[in-house]
Amino acid sequence: MPLKPTFSALIRWCGPDPAVEIETRHPGFHTPEDAALFANGIAPCSPLGLRLSPDASIHLILTDGRVVAFPYDAITIYVLPSKFLTTEPLQVANDTDFEPRPLSAVPSVHFAHGDYEQAQFGVLDQDDSPLDVRVDWDEGDHLRVTVEENSASHDDSTEFLLGSLPEA
Secondary structure, three states, X not given: OOOOOOEEEEEEEEOOOOOEEEEEEEEEEOOHHHHHHHHOOOOXXXXXXEEEOOOOOEEEEEOOOOEEEOOHXXXXXXXXXXXXXXXXXXXXXXXHHOEEEXXXXXXXXXXHOEEEEEEEEEEEOOOOXXXXXXXXXXXXXXXXXXXXXXXXXXXXXXXOOOEEOOOO
């Protein structure tokens, strides 16, 4: 009997305005490895880019060159709060510095419109808990996907596990 697709891929996108990030959720994977390969643009028809239009429509650019609309209910917009933005010449923001905003707030942020690139990925299990999944290259230059076992104790105060995209 085939497994029910219960894993989801999360992709965090960075674009023209460093104070705005977009996260897309892609459910329906049978294994965490499949979700990780999709999120990293390695599986067929994976997303390679994201475009936010001035009308707040969001489209994914896929590996096969197609551009497809993405549903709003699978999107979370993260924005750095104005109290974080200062006149300092160099600032470093962490994932925890960003706050979720409704998609309706983004059209007013005109610097956020444009093309986005993948920055991080995550994989969720059937309970929406993050898994520790790594995608990298082994010593023989072969692609490797590693799924770490979850520990028995779950700490809700930990940051969400988002992995960096592997360099080819």
